[in-house]
Structure formats: structure tokens, C-alpha cells
Amino acid sequence: MRSKYNYFIALISVFFGWVFVFAIHKPMFMWWYKHLYVKCDWTDWVDVIWHGLPLDFSMAGYLTIIPGLLFIASVWTKHSWVKSAMNIYFITASLLVTTIFVADIALYHYWGFRIDTTPFFYFFSSPKDALASVSRSYIFRAFIAIVFIATIIYEFFDMLLINRIFIDNRYIDSQSRFRKHEETAILESEYDEDSLLQKFFKSFFLLLLTALLFIPIRGGFSVSTMNTGKVFYSTDTQLNHAALNPVFNLMESILKQQDFESQYRYMDDDEADAIFDTLIDKGINGKTAGLGFSQSPNVLFIILESFSSKLMATLGGESDVAINLDKLAEEGILFTNFYANSFRTDRGLVSILSGYPAQPTTSLMKYPRKTQNLPGIARSLKQAGYSATYYYGGDADFTNMRSYLMSQGFDQIISDTDFPVSERLSKWGAHDEVVFNRLLADLRLVDNISPKSEEVSQHDGGVWLKVLQTSSSHEPFEVPYLRLDNERLNAFAYTDECVGNFINDFKQLPQWENTLVVLVPDHLGAYPENISNFTPERYQIPLLMIGGVVKEPMRIDVIGSQQDIPATLLAQLGLSHADFTFSKDMLNPDNPHFAFFTVPDAFGMVTEDNALIFDNQAGKTVWDEGENPGANLLKGQAYLQKLYDDIAKR
Numbered sequence: 001m002r003s004k005y006n007y008f009i010a011l012i013s014v015f016f017g018w019v020f021v022f023a024i025h026k027p028m029f030m031w032w033y034k035h036l037y038v039k040c041d042w043t044d045w046v047d048v049i050w051h052g053l054p055l056d057f058s059m060a061g062y063l064t065i066i067p068g069l070l071f072i073a074s075v076w077t078k079h080s081w082v083k084s085a086m087n088i089y090f091i092t093a094s095l096l097v098t099t100i101f102v103a104d105i106a107l108y109h110y111w112g113f114r115i116d117t118t119p120f121f122y123f124f125s126s127p128k129d130a131l132a133s134v135s136r137s138y139i140f141r142a143f144i145a146i147v148f149i150a151t152i153i154y155e156f157f158d159m160l161l162i163n164r165i166f167i168d169n170r171y172i173d174s175q176s177r178f179r180k181h182e183e184t185a186i187l188e189s190e191y192d193e194d195s196l197l198q199k200f201f202k203s204f205f206l207l208l209l210t211a212l213l214f215i216p217i218r219g220g221f222s223v224s225t226m227n228t229g230k231v232f233y234s235t236d237t238q239l240n241h242a243a244l245n246p247v248f249n250l251m252e253s254i255l256k257q258q259d260f261e262s263q264y265r266y267m268d269d270d271e272a273d274a275i276f277d278t279l280i281d282k283g284i285n286g287k288t289a290g291l292g293f294s295q296s297p298n299v300l301f302i303i304l305e306s307f308s309s310k311l312m313a314t315l316g317g318e319s320d321v322a323i324n325l326d327k328l329a330e331e332g333i334l335f336t337n338f339y340a341n342s343f344r345t346d347r348g349l350v351s352i353l354s355g356y357p358a359q360p361t362t363s364l365m366k367y368p369r370k371t372q373n374l375p376g377i378a379r380s381l382k383q384a385g386y387s388a389t390y391y392y393g394g395d396a397d398f399t400n401m402r403s404y405l406m407s408q409g410f411d412q413i414i415s416d417t418d419f420p421v422s423e424r425l426s427k428w429g430a431h432d433e434v435v436f437n438r439l440l441a442d443l444r445l446v447d448n449i450s451p452k453s454e455e456v457s458q459h460d461g462g463v464w465l466k467v468l469q470t471s472s473s474h475e476p477f478e479v480p481y482l483r484l485d486n487e488r489l490n491a492f493a494y495t496d497e498c499v500g501n502f503i504n505d506f507k508q509l510p511q512w513e514n515t516l517v518v519l520v521p522d523h524l525g526a527y528p529e530n531i532s533n534f535t536p537e538r539y540q541i542p543l544l545m546i547g548g549v550v551k552e553p554m555r556i557d558v559i560g561s562q563q564d565i566p567a568t569l570l571a572q573l574g575l576s577h578a579d580f581t582f583s584k585d586m587l588n589p590d591n592p593h594f595a596f597f598t599v600p601d602a603f604g605m606v607t608e609d610n611a612l613i614f615d616n617q618a619g620k621t622v623w624d625e626g627e628n629p630g631a632n633l634l635k636g637q638a639y640l641q642k643l644y645d646d647i648a649k650r
Contacts, residue, residue: 007071007202011209014067015216017157018060022245023049025101029242032105036238048242051233055245057216058226062251063093068210075202090157091150097247098150102142104246110475112533113600114244116253117362228252228601232618237534240618253361253600261648263361264616266637272645275638279592281567281577281584288571289587291333292551295574298515299381300547301467302499303352305345305474306525309338309540311492321484321493324500325519325544332546333554335586339539339561339595339606340523345469346399347598348522348562353377353408353467355566355583357643360598360616365400370650372407375579377566379409381465384575387411391439391468393419393430410467414438428471431480432495436502439468443509463514470495475526488526503546513548518569520544520562533599534622536611559606560586561595581646594632596639605636612636 026048030037037044066089074082104115219226231243266272307325310317314329315336341351342358346365350356354374356364364371378388388410396402396415405413416429423434472479473495477487481494499519506512521541524531531538543565560568567583570576577583584591595606604613604623610631613623624630 007075007206008209011064011068011071011206014157015060015064015213018063019053019056021097021153021156022056022059022247023053025246026052026242028101029105029108033108033238037242040239044239047233048239052231052243052245054219054226054230055228055243055248058219059245059248059251061213061215061217063097064213065210068206068213072203072206072210075199075206090154094150094153094157095146098146098153100247100250101149102146106138106142108241112531114241114249115246116250116600228617232615232620237532237615237618237622260644263644264637264640266641267634269645272638272641275635276642279594279635279639280581282588282590283578288585289589291545291554291572291587293516293549293572294514296384296463297547297549297573298463298511299377299386299465299569300515300517301352301465302517302519303349303467303469304495304499304519304521305470305472306523306527307473307492307495307521307541308524308527309542310528310537311489311496312542315540315542318489321489322496323493324496324503325542327500328503328519328546329542329544329553331553332544332550333556335543335556335558335560337557337559337595338520338541338543339536339559339597340521340541341539341562341597343523343525343533343538343599345522346401349401349469350374350404351562352520352522352565355563355577355580357563357582357596357639358598359643359647360601360603360640363399364647365404368400368403368407370647371400371404373650374408375566376408377569378405378465378467380566380570380575380577380579382409384463384573386463386465388465389442389467390414391435391466392416392471393424393426393432393435394428394471425480426472426478427476428474432470432472432498433480433501435468435470436498439466440502440505443506443511446511469522470498472498473526477526488529492527515547516545516549517547518543518545518565520565534602534613534615536604536606536613536623538599539595539597539604556586558586558593559595559608560584560593561597563596582643594635596636598640603636603640605632605639607632 027045030040030045030048067086070082070086070089100115107115217226219230226248228244228249231245232240233243234240307322308317309315311322312325312329313319313322314326314334340348342348344363346363347358350364350371351358354371354376356374358364364374378386382388388408389412390396390405390410391414392401394416396405396413402413402415414435416424419430419434419438423430425431473491477491479491479494481497482490483493483497484490503517506515506517520543524538524541528537539561541562543560563583564586565583566580567577567585568587570580571585571587577585586593593607595604597604601616602613602622603616604611606612607626609628610626611623612621612625612630612632614620614633614636615622621630621633
């Protein structure tokens with residue numbers, strides 16, 4: 001005889017089964033990153049599990065809805081499709097949850113935040129490049145881990161629920177019609193056990209119980225709905241990260257992608273407008289300190305993959321890594337208080353080339369419809385008669401980069417497929433040396449062809465903008481160079497060597513005398529190792545200007561960030577930067593001097609009297625130093641609010 005209550009017990013078992021799966025993931029995460037939790041005692045481990053339960057309950061609620069509906073269906077039919085559907089559901093859910101678990105643990109080492117949509121954006125835009133940072137053996141081990149853990153989760157639910165309830169309820173399979181008459185009679189008597197009224201009542205209570213999942217999903221009946229901030233309980237960011245449910249964190253990140261206008265509403269619009277007006281460039285009414293450039297120099301950007309200030313002795317870093325950059329700093333204009341705008345290349349490129357701040361919840365490069373409406377250095381210089389070419393040894397389609405660059409006005413994009421296969425020896429494509437050689441060959445070609453040539457006059461005979469993006473100083477740090485024992489530092493030293501050799505050769509060409517070279521990293525990465533996202537040091541990078549148009553070496557100590565490059569450059573060239581709403585001329589003494597940066601899901605603002613980082617998930621300030629603590633909180637909030645207003649309109 002079947003128990004009349006086994007459906008309800010089963011549904012509750014599914015819910016708490018998922019809660020258990022999510023709860024057990026937290027100590028697994030802490031064990032995997034035990035070097036981050038060495039100072040924690042057993043009570044901290046318990047606290048992480050306890051405080052993480054709200055998100056676990058919410059996610060378990062989502063994952064219990066389908067079993068609840070299938071239980072209702074099973075009240076009315078005993079056909080085997082119900083059991084098959086339940087099996088398919090738990091296999092799929094187990095694989096999905098496990099894949100998120102494994103990816104989350106694997107990626108946290110590199111990025112310092114729990115999994116969101118970022119890795120999926122990289123993977124779907126270019127799987128080859130997304131996997132270039134990891135070895136095949138690493139991917140294989142991850143695959144084995146996914147299959148193994150997913151099997152355990154499925155077997156757990158199978159033992160807990162599927163076999164027991166469906167065996168107890170004696171579901172008919174396709175061969176039941178061939179069974180003995182006596183057995184069929186027994187089955188039919190059991191199927192007729194519930195009256196129609198009983199089935200209606202049982203369905204009603206199952207539906208009610210399924211509907212009650214709304215409570216843990218939403219997080220109660222308060223005005224605020226469930227969000228990742230619910231589990232932030234400690235002043236220790238690492239403990240808060242451990243308490244997060246990675247599946248919920250990913251789901252929330254996906255849901256935040258499109259609704260820009262409703263995100264980051266810290267204050268009313270009038271207050272945000274008033275604060276924002278104090279943070280923008282003074283425009284035509286401002287003044288700028290002239291650096292003595294010619295009005296129409298050639299402009300070459302060298303975007304250095306992952307470089308940081310800590311790699312240059314000139315900026316207080318390592319003495320034997322970026323030795324060429326240190327030498328060039330002695331002859332160029334070095335900005336000593338400069339910050340990256342974010343933590344990834346796609347964000348950094350938009351900041352450098354469009355003067356547009358990075359966002360904490362998305363990458364604007366994902367949205368070609370919006371990036372085509374952004375201002376850009378290339379677009380402004382093309383209006384002044386420049387040609388524009390982009391050089392990159394990797395896949396230009398990675399993270400929608402080609403779409404962005406084309407919309408910005410680049411005439412030509414040189415990428416991995418423009419190099420012979422024999423030169424694509426890096427997992428990212430062609431090594432930096434190869435890309436620099438290609439650029440040098442193009443520059444020599446222009447010098448060797450008569451300026452009267454029709455081909456040159458149309459493409460290269462006039463002034464030009466060229467951008468070269470390096471890639472070798474990136475995981476897995478496999479470079480054709482060996483000078484330092486540390487593979488990370490050795491990769492940076494290799495790129496630095498490529499820069500030094502290129503500049504030495506470029507100086508021999510006539511074009512050097514009328515060229516401005518801007519060297520800037522896309523972001524800080526890989527070194528210093530294990531640096532927290534919640535320290536301003538995480539975003540400190542060099543900005544160096546050299547070239548024949550630089551009249552004398554100079555150090556500039558004003559605070560700025562990547563988004564300020566377009567306004568500063570265009571002002572020096574006598575060109576308008578009115579379209580660059582978020583970019584300000586760092587050399588204008590009337591302008592506010594600050595650096596703004598973002599990381600999922602936080603922002604930072606640095607001024608002379610305050611360095612502040614605000615964690616949106618925790619809803620609190622996690623870094624606050626300087627003579628005027630807290631001074632940048634409202635400024636940063638207003639700035640981010642206005643940024644999302646602007647994104648929504650583009």
C-alpha cells in the first residue's frame with residue numbers, strides 16, 4: 001500500500017537535498033583555497049555555511065519547482081514518462097550545477113570573484129582564446145571532476161527520491177502489458193486506490209507546496225528581494241565570498257545584463273546630476289598644460305597585456321623585469337599616479353580608446369548596438385585626416401573586439417589569421433615579437449615608398465593612428481624567452497624586451513620624429529600574485545608617452561585613469577573632446593583629478609584625500625583611507641549611477 005503522504009515528503013526532500021548540496025560546496029571551496037582561510041577556525045567554517053543558507057534556500061526553491069510539477073502530473077498518470085522526465089531533470093540539473101561549481105573554483109584563482117557571466121562571454125565569443133590560459137590536462141581534470149561530482153549528486157537524489165517513490169508507486173513501463181494477468185490486476189487495483197476527489201486534493205496541496213517555494217526564492221515578504229548581499233556578514237571579504245552560492249551569483253549576473261536603467265540607484269536624479277557635474281571635464285572653458293607636441297603627430301598606442309606599476313623600478317616595483325620601460329621612462333612623460341579602469345582586456349580597451357568607464361556587472365563590448373554609439377580616439381582622429389590600423393596577434397573576434405574596433409573607425413585590423421601558421425606559436429596566436437615585426441615592416445614600407453604614390457597617399461602617406469595590443473604576458477606565460485626563473489615575470493620581461501627592440505628600430509626611421517607613442521596596460525594582471533580586488537593597488541598601472549614629438553622628460557603626478565586618455569590626448573592635439581562625457585583632460589588644472597575603477601560587483605574612487613572601494617553586494621565600504629575618509633562614497637555612487645543612465649540611452 002502506498003503512503004498518501006510520500007509525494008509531500010518527496011518534494012520537501014528535493015528542496016532540502018539541494019540545500020545540502022549547496023551547503024557542502026562551501027567547505028569544499030574553502031578547503032580548495034585553504035591558503036586564504038588559514039586564520040579561520042572551525043566556527044568561521046560553520047558561520048560561512050550558516051550565513052550562506054538564504055541563497056541556498058532560494059536556489060533550492062528554483063530547482064524544486066520542476067519536480068513539484070512532475071509530482072502533480074504523477075498523481076494523474078502512472079506512465080513511465082513521468083519517471084523518465086524526473087531522471088532527465090536530475091541528470092541535467094546535476095551536470096549544470098556541478099559545471100558551475102567546478103568553473104567557479106577554477107576561475108576564482110584568476111579573477112578573485114565568484115563566477116558570473118564574464119567567463120561565458122569570453123567562451124562563446126571565442127572558445128579557443130578563452131581556453132588558451134589553461135592546459136589540456138587541466139581541462140581534462142576539470143571534465144573528470146564534473147562527471148564524478150555530477151554522478152554523486154544524481155545518485156544522491158536517486159537514492160533519496162527517484163527510485164523509492166517511483167518503485168513505491170509502481171509506474172507502468174512499456175513492458176507491463178506482457179506481465180502476468182495476476183500482476184496486472186494488482187497494479188490496476190493500486191492505480192484505482194485514489195478517488196477522483198483524493199487526486200484533486202492531493203494535486204491542490206502539491207501545487208500549494210510548490211507555490212510556497214516563492215517564499216525562500218524571494219527571501220521572505222519584505223520589500224527587498226533575494227540578492228547576493230543577503231549573505232555578506234563579515235568584514236573579511238574572503239568569508240563573504242565563501243558564503244556565496246555560485247549558481248545564484250551567476251543567475252543574478254545574467255538577469256542584470258540588460259536592465260541598465262534600474263541598476264545602481266543610490267540617490268534621486270537631481271542629486272546625482274549635481275554631484276556628477278563636479279566630476280566632469282570643464283571643456284572649452286578649461287585650460288591645459290601644453291606638452292609641446294606638433295598639432296598633427298602620428299600616434300602609436302602600445303597596449304601592454306596585464307602590466308602593472310609593480311613591474312617598473314621607476315614606480316617602486318621590480319628592478320629587473322621591465323628594464324626597457326624603465327629606460328624609456330627616463331626620456332618620456334611618465335604619469336606616476338595612474339590607474340586601470342577595470343580588471344579585464346575588453347573593459348580596458350573601451351576605457352582607453354573610448355574614454356568610457358568599465359561597468360561592474362557587464363562588459364559593454366557585448367553590445368555592438370551600444371558600442372557603435374560610443375566616442376573614440378580613432379573616430380576623432382579620422383575626422384582630422386588620420387588613417388587607423390589595429391595590430392593584435394590573437395583572435396580579433398574574441399569578446400566582440402572586431403565589432404567594436406570597426407565601429408570605432410579602424411580601417412584595418414591585423415590579427416592572428418594575417419600571420420602564417422608557422423608564426424602562430426602561442427596559444428593566443430602570434431607572439432609579441434612577431435606582431436611588433438609586422439608593425440615595423442609596415443612602417444618601413446611607408447618610408448621606402450614615394451609619398452607621391454597613390455596607394456600611400458590614400459592609406460599611409462598622411463598622418464596615422466596605429467594601435468598594437470600585446471598578448472604574450474598572459475597565462476599560460478609560455479614565451480620564447482628565458483631570463484627570469486619566475487614564469488610570470490619572465491613573460492613580462494619578454495614583452496618588455498619586444499617593446500625595447502621595436503622602439504630602438506623605430507627610432508631609425510624618419511617617421512619617429514613626428515610620432516607620439518603611448519604605452520599603457522589594458523589592466524593589471526598576474527602580478528603581484530594573489531592581490532585582492534579590494535585594494536587600490538590592484539589598479540595601479542603605468543602610463544608613458546615617448547616619441548620624437550616629446551621634447552623633454554617629465555613626471556606627472558596628478559591622479560587619473562584609463563578613461564582620461566582620450567580627452568588628455570585630444571586636448572594636446574588641439575582637437576575637441578566634447579563627445580567624451582566621462583573622459584577628462586588630466587593636464588587641465590581646473591579639472592577634478594580622480595581615478596575611477598570597477599570590479600564585480602564594486603567600484604572604487606581615488607583622490608588626493610581619499611581612496612575608497614564600495615562593495616555593492618555587501619552594501620558597504622570595504623576600503624577607506626586618506627585624510628578625508630568617506631569623501632568619495634557619494635561621488636562614486638553618483639558617477640556609477642550616471643554611467644548606467646548613459647548606457648541605457650545608447
